[in-house]
Amino acid sequence: MTYCVAAAVDEGLVFLSDSRTNAGLDHIATFRKMNFFEMPGERVLVLLCAGNLSVTQSVIGLLHDRLASARHSILTQKSMADSAKVVGDAVRDVYQRDADALRAHGIEFNPEFIVGGEIRGETPRLFHVYAAGNFIETTAETRYFQLGEAKYGKPIIDRVIRADSSLATTAKCLLISMDSTIRSNLSVGMPLDLAVLRQGEQRVTMHRSIGADDAYFRSIREGWGEALRNAFHALPELAVPAPQDQSQR
Amino acid sequence: MTYCVAAAVDEGLVFLSDSRTNAGLDHIATFRKMNFFEMPGERVLVLLCAGNLSVTQSVIGLLHDRLASARHSILTQKSMADSAKVVGDAVRDVYQRDADALRAHGIEFNPEFIVGGEIRGETPRLFHVYAAGNFIETTAETRYFQLGEAKYGKPIIDRVIRADSSLATTAKCLLISMDSTIRSNLSVGMPLDLAVLRQGEQRVTMHRSIGADDAYFRSIREGWGEALRNAFHALPELAVPAPQDQSQR
Numbered sequence: 216m217t218y219c220v221a222a223a224v225d226e227g228l229v230f231l232s233d234s235r236t237n238a239g240l241d242h243i244a245t246f247r248k249m250n251f252f253e254m255p256g257e258r259v260l261v262l263l264c265a266g267n268l269s270v271t272q273s274v275i276g277l278l279h280d281r282l283a284s285a286r287h288s289i290l291t292q293k294s295m296a297d298s299a300k301v302v303g304d305a306v307r308d309v310y311q312r313d314a315d316a317l318r319a320h321g322i323e324f325n326p327e328f329i330v331g332g333e334i335r336g337e338t339p340r341l342f343h344v345y346a347a348g349n350f351i352e353t354t355a356e357t358r359y360f361q362l363g364e365a366k367y368g369k370p371i372i373d374r375v376i377r378a379d380s381s382l383a384t385t386a387k388c389l390l391i392s393m394d395s396t397i398r399s400n401l402s403v404g405m406p407l408d409l410a411v412l413r414q415g416e417q418r419v420t421m422h423r424s425i426g427a428d429d430a431y432f433r434s435i436r437e438g439w440g441e442a443l444r445n446a447f448h449a450l451p452e453l454a455v456p457a458p459q460d461q462s463q464r
Numbered sequence: 465m466t467y468c469v470a471a472a473v474d475e476g477l478v479f480l481s482d483s484r485t486n487a488g489l490d491h492i493a494t495f496r497k498m499n500f501f502e503m504p505g506e507r508v509l510v511l512l513c514a515g516n517l518s519v520t521q522s523v524i525g526l527l528h529d530r531l532a533s534a535r536h537s538i539l540t541q542k543s544m545a546d547s548a549k550v551v552g553d554a555v556r557d558v559y560q561r562d563a564d565a566l567r568a569h570g571i572e573f574n575p576e577f578i579v580g581g582e583i584r585g586e587t588p589r590l591f592h593v594y595a596a597g598n599f600i601e602t603t604a605e606t607r608y609f610q611l612g613e614a615k616y617g618k619p620i621i622d623r624v625i626r627a628d629s630s631l632a633t634t635a636k637c638l639l640i641s642m643d644s645t646i647r648s649n650l651s652v653g654m655p656l657d658l659a660v661l662r663q664g665e666q667r668v669t670m671h672r673s674i675g676a677d678d679a680y681f682r683s684i685r686e687g688w689g690e691a692l693r694n695a696f697h698a699l700p701e702l703a704v705p706a707p708q709d710q711s712q713r
Binding site for chain 2: 364366367369370371373374375381382383384386387388390391395398399411413415416420421431434435438439440442443444445446447448449450451452453454455456458
């Protein structure tokens, strides 16, 4: 399984992905799920992926092969929506080639992508591309997308991220969301990839590979656990009848 | 769907269930998922259930029908493990009667139960009974069971509940776990049933039906959201390169 998440705020976009790939519990490996396509100052795209690894690698490979094509390159489109369409087309082409053979072996064709970035002249935009090649975009009401093991880490994002959250705050929130997921689900694991695109720069403002020894992630991890427990204990206690006191029954 | 959760701590047992039942998004109803079997001072059992409502109601009905049987009554067993077996037997009997007919209509036979309580002479015990009638019990390492939409509310339980958590603290934690789940998932809804069994009492120490206007639940709900946001903002911020500063790239 996988956990990938990205959010769009006024200052720009933040992406975070884990790197665990497993085919059963006894076949676990590390593969990066974050991919960059960049012409600094002109355009930048980040792709996060989830699903069968052979399928997502095929899609990414096809996108690289097509960089030479004026019409089909993900780096020559007029808009981010057209770029998401290029990803959707690549998904459909891999489906044409592989889906029947996979189905014959009981393997689901289930790739999913988060595609975000900025093209000069547009504001940053963020899309979720599905296995059928169709896609949706974030709106003012829903500013983030998740892939994979989304449930554990959803509550904190729902509570914290707003349009005016800074890039640093957004990154912190996504890292906490990831930490909650890693703690609860074995199929999500380190190292992580964190990327930040600041609006107006059309480039990767920051990319950080986060291993178990990353000082900032450790401070968040430990600090959050302690802060949660403190916040929890500061809340009022429920009045439970004392032993022998049956009046509140 | 459903969210039910129960935890075993040194002081006793705490149970919490939602009441939303849905057959598709346009068919939502309220059914309590908490059931009591009690001979105060002698024994007490609490059952939480999830899965197809006709199946879980049949199982609970069968347990009531069998209260008259010296051998098969859930209120005459020597131990809580034997009582969990009585629940498992009822599940198997309903399976014999209904599973084929349900399958013909594409309906899954998927009941699950949390069964906990105390019989005089034993310490309180907590079990998870599956659709096949088999069951497991909590241990010192794993002190809680969840049914249904378990993922959203799991991280807070993993972080907070310990053997020496008080009943009040445990109840507070389960309520926060429930709140996170209700916020993120439409298929889980109010009102809630909260029950507390204090060790050594062999009775329902406290049962509270919690509606949207419950003052304690509202204080937890609002307090937790604010406490989380405060804890979040108190954590150190990530150093994101300032605009034009490309040195940290």
